[in-house]
Amino acid sequence: MRVRWKRAAGCLAFIYGLFSLYAAYVVFIQGHRGSRAAAARERRRGGSLVWQNEEEQRDLQRWQEEEEWNPWEEQEKVDNTLQRGSELQGFQKKVVQISPRNKIIQIWGKAAIGLYLWQHILGGPLMPSDVTAGWREGELKAGNLYFRFFTGPAVVPGHISLDTGNLVLVLNGREEGKIKFATQWLHYVQTLHQTHKLNHTALVLLGSEECDNGWIEPYLRKHEGFIDLIFLVYDSPWINEVDVYQWPLGVATWLPQETNDSLKKYQDALLQSDLTLCPVGINTECYRIYEACACGSVPVVEDIMTPGQCGNSSISQNAPLRLLKSMGAPFIFVKDWRELPAILEKEKTMSLQEKNQRRRIVTEWFYQFRTQLRKKFVDILENRFF
Numbered sequence: 001m002r003v004r005w006k007r008a009a010g011c012l013a014f015i016y017g018l019f020s021l022y023a024a025y026v027v028f029i030q031g032h033r034g035s036r037a038a039a040a041r042e043r044r045r046g047g048s049l050v051w052q053n054e055e056e057q058r059d060l061q062r063w064q065e066e067e068e069w070n071p072w073e074e075q076e077k078v079d080n081t082l083q084r085g086s087e088l089q090g091f092q093k094k095v096v097q098i099s100p101r102n103k104i105i106q107i108w109g110k111a112a113i114g115l116y117l118w119q120h121i122l123g124g125p126l127m128p129s130d131v132t133a134g135w136r137e138g139e140l141k142a143g144n145l146y147f148r149f150f151t152g153p154a155v156v157p158g159h160i161s162l163d164t165g166n167l168v169l170v171l172n173g174r175e176e177g178k179i180k181f182a183t184q185w186l187h188y189v190q191t192l193h194q195t196h197k198l199n200h201t202a203l204v205l206l207g208s209e210e211c212d213n214g215w216i217e218p219y220l221r222k223h224e225g226f227i228d229l230i231f232l233v234y235d236s237p238w239i240n241e242v243d244v245y246q247w248p249l250g251v252a253t254w255l256p257q258e259t260n261d262s263l264k265k266y267q268d269a270l271l272q273s274d275l276t277l278c279p280v281g282i283n284t285e286c287y288r289i290y291e292a293c294a295c296g297s298v299p300v301v302e303d304i305m306t307p308g309q310c311g312n313s314s315i316s317q318n319a320p321l322r323l324l325k326s327m328g329a330p331f332i333f334v335k336d337w338r339e340l341p342a343i344l345e346k347e348k349t350m351s352l353q354e355k356n357q358r359r360r361i362v363t364e365w366f367y368q369f370r371t372q373l374r375k376k377f378v379d380i381l382e383n384r385f386f
Helices: 002-045 052-066 073-098 112-121 176-194 213-218 262-271 288-295 322-326 337-347 352-385
Strands: 105-111 136-143 145-151 166-172 200-206 231-234 244-247 274-276 298-302 332-334
Touching: 073 105, 105 112, 112 145, 112 166, 112 200, 112 244, 112 352, 145 352, 166 176, 166 352, 176 213, 200 213, 231 352, 244 322, 262 288, 274 288, 274 337, 288 298, 288 352, 298 337, 298 352, 332 337
Parallel strands: 105 145, 105 166, 166 200, 200 231, 231 244, 274 298, 298 332
Antiparallel strands: 136 145
């Protein structure tokens, strides 16, 4: 029994001795070589190859033979650096995207002038692109403001998610039937104000062609209502550039009995016409004025006041069409159609180059017109709402 214990103790002592010798070898010999090789490697990576002695050079050669060499190491470093930079930029973009949007304004509108505001003035996208879709919406950033637009037959009071305290409501108040529908929207928005879900509301209103808009007065802030300001179509005497601003009628954006064929014929006629005659209707302002501009055709506008309550305001004595005139519209204004023959005779003396130059002037003006309206709209809302 004692012999067995002695043999076991001897084996353990032998194993312990071997392990001690191996540990000493690793620490004092290989460790020393490794440190010198690492030092040499660091100098090599630093861009200078400096040999201290022949032994160090041999150690480095031995290290290169033992170490797995990666010929793409430096390129991988560059790639990794670029990847980290790209990841950082992506993270920064995400931070910007998810940062609080304090200046959000929703636009609700089923009236055609809402489409003109969104697509032609603000230049916003609208999805789906199908004009017959029941629900369409879009989002854009203009200046310091974020806008969200909702339109379509399915857009009705109570069915829109309100995630902001600021609203622009687009309404049609041109005739009695439209006014009845508009008041339903106003009553709903009034409830949102009373329950403190809305802070500010602006109105883009297609007013009466005779400027009979008295039905909207009780809803205005200055009459103890909740509407802060109005962008109003037609030459209403209410326009004061304080809480009532004139807004353009714009191009027609609905399709009552229009077909693709009839629309193309109409557009082709405008594109091929140097002049487009724009006689007055119930109001002096009509869609044809803006549609002619979009095609580079010069509107010949009958510049007379129509019956009704439209006319000069407290800040302008230039009605009708004072918005267009104040923005330098390059139109031909006539007070009497008996002036037309002289205009046509003058056209005959103009060269093709002169007419093309005039077309460029009209299209460039129309572009600037919409750009300035966009800025004015955004600036007014930002100053009044925020």
